[in-house]
Amino acid sequence: MSMDDRQRQWLQSDPWAHLASTTPARIALGRCGVSVPTGETLRFALAHAQARDAVHAPMAVDDIAQALRAQGFDSIRVQSQAVSRDVYLQRPDLGRRLDADSLARLQASASEPDELVFAVGDGLSALAVDRHAVPLLALARPLLEAQGWRIGPVVLASLARVALGDEIGAALKARAVVVLIGERPGLSSPDSMGLYLTYAPRPGRRDAERNCISNVRPAGLALPLAARKLAWMLDRARELGCSGVALKDESDAILPASPGMLADI
Amino acid sequence: MAYTSMLGTRRYRFPDLKTLMARATPARAGDRLAGLAADSAEERVVARMRLAEVPLTEFLGQALIPYEADEVTRLIVDTHDRAAFAPIAHLTVGDFREWLLSDETDSAMLARVARGVTPEMAAAVSKLMRNQDLILVAAKCHVVTRFRNTIGLPGHLAVRLQPNHPTDDALGIAASMLDGLLYGAGDAVIGVNPASDSLAVIHDLLRLMDDVRARFDIPTQTCVLTHVTNTLALIERGAPVDLVFQSIAGTEAANRGFGIDLGMLAEAREAAQALRRGTVGDNVMYFETGQGSALSANAHHGVDQQTCEARAYAVARHFQPLLVNTVVGFIGPEYLYDGKEIIRAGLEDHFCGKLLGLPMGCDICYTNHAEADQDDMDNLLTLLATAGINFIIGVPGADDVMLNYQSTSFHDALYVRQLLGLKRAPEFEAWLEAMQITRADGRLLPQTASASLLDLTRGRL
Numbered sequence: 001m002s003m004d005d006r007q008r009q010w011l012q013s014d015p016w017a018h019l020a021s022t023t024p025a026r027i028a029l030g031r032c033g034v035s036v037p038t039g040e041t042l043r044f045a046l047a048h049a050q051a052r053d054a055v056h057a058p059m060a061v062d063d064i065a066q067a068l069r070a071q072g073f074d075s076i077r078v079q080s081q082a083v084s085r086d087v088y089l090q091r092p093d094l095g096r097r098l099d100a101d102s103l104a105r106l107q108a109s110a111s112e113p114d115e116l117v118f119a120v121g122d123g124l125s126a127l128a129v130d131r132h133a134v135p136l137l138a139l140a141r142p143l144l145e146a147q148g149w150r151i152g153p154v155v156l157a158s159l160a161r162v163a164l165g166d167e168i169g170a171a172l173k174a175r176a177v178v179v180l181i182g183e184r185p186g187l188s189s190p191d192s193m194g195l196y197l198t199y200a201p202r203p204g205r206r207d208a209e210r211n212c213i214s215n216v217r218p219a220g221l222a223l224p225l226a227a228r229k230l231a232w233m234l235d236r237a238r239e240l241g242c243s244g245v246a247l248k249d250e251s252d253a254i255l256p257a258s259p260g261m262l263a264d265i
Numbered sequence: 266m267a268y269t270s271m272l273g274t275r276r277y278r279f280p281d282l283k284t285l286m287a288r289a290t291p292a293r294a295g296d297r298l299a300g301l302a303a304d305s306a307e308e309r310v311v312a313r314m315r316l317a318e319v320p321l322t323e324f325l326g327q328a329l330i331p332y333e334a335d336e337v338t339r340l341i342v343d344t345h346d347r348a349a350f351a352p353i354a355h356l357t358v359g360d361f362r363e364w365l366l367s368d369e370t371d372s373a374m375l376a377r378v379a380r381g382v383t384p385e386m387a388a389a390v391s392k393l394m395r396n397q398d399l400i401l402v403a404a405k406c407h408v409v410t411r412f413r414n415t416i417g418l419p420g421h422l423a424v425r426l427q428p429n430h431p432t433d434d435a436l437g438i439a440a441s442m443l444d445g446l447l448y449g450a451g452d453a454v455i456g457v458n459p460a461s462d463s464l465a466v467i468h469d470l471l472r473l474m475d476d477v478r479a480r481f482d483i484p485t486q487t488c489v490l491t492h493v494t495n496t497l498a499l500i501e502r503g504a505p506v507d508l509v510f511q512s513i514a515g516t517e518a519a520n521r522g523f524g525i526d527l528g529m530l531a532e533a534r535e536a537a538q539a540l541r542r543g544t545v546g547d548n549v550m551y552f553e554t555g556q557g558s559a560l561s562a563n564a565h566h567g568v569d570q571q572t573c574e575a576r577a578y579a580v581a582r583h584f585q586p587l588l589v590n591t592v593v594g595f596i597g598p599e600y601l602y603d604g605k606e607i608i609r610a611g612l613e614d615h616f617c618g619k620l621l622g623l624p625m626g627c628d629i630c631y632t633n634h635a636e637a638d639q640d641d642m643d644n645l646l647t648l649l650a651t652a653g654i655n656f657i658i659g660v661p662g663a664d665d666v667m668l669n670y671q672s673t674s675f676h677d678a679l680y681v682r683q684l685l686g687l688k689r690a691p692e693f694e695a696w697l698e699a700m701q702i703t704r705a706d707g708r709l710l711p712q713t714a715s716a717s718l719l720d721l722t723r724g725r726l
Contacts, residue, residue: 014447014712015712015719016440016443016447016714016719016722019440019444019722020440023430023437023438023440023661023666024666025429025430025437025440025441025444025664026662026663026674027441027661029661029662031676031679031709033683034676034680034682034709035680036662036674036676040662044662044663045639047664048633048638052633089598089602089634090294090297090298090598090599090602091298091599092298093298124633124634183669184597184632184633184634184670185633185634185669186668186669186670187633187664187666187669188664188666189669192669215431220431
């Protein structure tokens with residue numbers, strides 16, 4: 001049993017706890033001596049544990065495939081050349097290449113050329129795509145079909161980095177590929193999904209030739225808004241004949257924040 | 266020129282100096298990813314033994330990245346101070362380690378040779394040093410810089426207050442600023458990473474922080490960590506810019522990846538100095554670096570990531586910065602895999618920076634996909650504080666809710682102050698006491714709802 005704060009004389013609380021409603025930051029934690037009280041120490045540990053689990057969990061491929069079927073999407077399963085989660089985390093280059101079987105399977109598939117291809121990849125948080133990929137696709141499809149896009153099969157890619165979409169798109173002769181992928185999880189956001197759009201995908205495309213819609217999750221960029229942004233950007237990419245730095249999201253730039261270093265996925 | 270070494274009947278051959286240095290580097294993910302790491306533990310130590318025999322003068326004759334191809338190499342070569350180098354000119358890398366550690370080599374001698382040491386020499390000797398060597402020598406190097414206060418005095422530790430918010434919300438940022446100030450943090454800088462790239466938003470953030478600073482007459486500096494071109498544009502618009510921030514790397518090509526070159530940094534420094542906003546000094550630059558940035562930009566020229574990092578310090582040194590911060594664990598496990606690699610890299614970066622004469626700080630941090638946790642950060646914090654680091658980062662509760670990584674907290678700074686008796690920048694320490702935030706001995710005083718800093722947000726909620 002925990003004592004009430006009045007009995008815990010060693011605990012110094014902060015008289016600005018009311019400011020906590022203005023920010024998700026961990027402010028007004030109070031202190032025991034100079035140290036963080038027990039409750040917050042454990043809450044932090046729990047958040048870290050959840051983020052770690054999100055990084056290491058495999059994508060629920062069967063569940064996603066089933067949910068896609070229920071929405072009327074076909075799916076194809078592929079895998080990168082990273083053979084394990086451990087290799088994946090240390091060798092981003094392998095996560096950007098399809099293994100030989102997967103490449104052959106895509107090339108043999110009956111997909112029509114010039115379609116829009118979606119690839120769903122685990123990235124750094126399978127939890128993100130487990131939760132948000134199918135709902136996002138269901139929201140985006142009517143918008144995209146109204147714009148005249150033909151949507152190909154959904155590729156479910158395990159141990160995937162963003163650039164794996166280039167090889168997937170090229171193998172399917174896609175006009176554009178959109179990679180839905182789990183972003184680097186934060187303590188307060190273990191399930192943030194990124195959408196990476198590449199027009200005329202082929203291996204060797206640079207990051208500057210893509211566009212990104214980041215922080216897609218209910219508590220971040222809500223799914224319906226993300227779907228609208230995606231449709232807007234795909235339309236614009238088709239007009240311009242390219243994606244990347246030439247394509248500015250003029251409605252509201254949503255680029256991943258970075259302190260200057262690359263937060264590679 | 267190739268380097269060879271015999272171990273028993275086995276002959277090791279390293280085709281050039283950069284390969285010898287890469288093979289000698291303590292194991293880390295980024296060098297494995299680049300294909301530069303030693304193939305075996307034995308090869309790594311043999312490479313160190315061979316590197317120990319290399320004369321320091323050889324680094325002056327052999328550029329690891331060609332002079333013609335890279336403006337960072339040109340900067341290193343063209344600004345090398347031969348007179349400062351003279352006392353160590355006769356040494357090999359192995360001798361240099363012993364010279365650094367010897368009782369006779371004191372702080373003043375280290376300061377005198379700093380301009381004679383190239384980044385490659387610093388990186389090379391660090392590869393022969395154990396963690397305790399890196400700590401002991403760095404602790405002898407004192408680098409003091411000034412803007413509105415004095416940072417880097419022996420026995421002192423400053424904190425950058427990092428009040429980031431996922432949507433740059435003014436009230437949210439003000440709340441984190443208050444939290445930090447009332448925990449006695451913010452003497453290195455109050456520096457926010459903006460979520461937005463919009464000049465209007467960044468301008469508002471600069472005004473917000475400068476208003477708080479001016480209203481309470483806080484002897485510190487503020488900064489929005491945005492691209493140097495944004496800061497220049499904002500200076501032209503009359504924004505209250507104290508410091509110019511920029512991420513920098515150790516090769517021209519990697520800097521191009523950041524969208525900068527040396528000329529732009531010089532221009533920005535001149536523009537900020539012309540504002541004359543510093544009261545006790547005019548160090549106006551704030552740089553961030555981190556091992557792996559050159560490899561990440563595919564711009565490493567076959568040079569190991571720690572040597573590339575040391576070369577970034579040559580860039581920083583040229584502009585006499587107030588603060589240089591190695592963001593050691595941010596870039597991810599493909600460069601530094603786990604707590605052991607992050608801790609080693611943090612100590613190397615601090616040592617190399619201090620040896621070269623830089624006001625080194627460290628963002629002691631990790632991401633959730635690295636094999637690291639708070640215990641590793643506690644270790645590195647304690648080690649760097651004993652090594653005399655100039656400043657660390659302070660984020661509320663160690664959780665950066667905008668950049669999605671974990672750094673050190675205001676509480677962490679208090680821990681290490683108490684443990685090692687480290688003081689804040691003197692001007693800031695005096696201000697805290699006058700504001701009744703701390704006692705005369707620097708310990709926090711209990712706060713009440715009437716604390717004057719809390720006026721900032723009163724009536725706004």
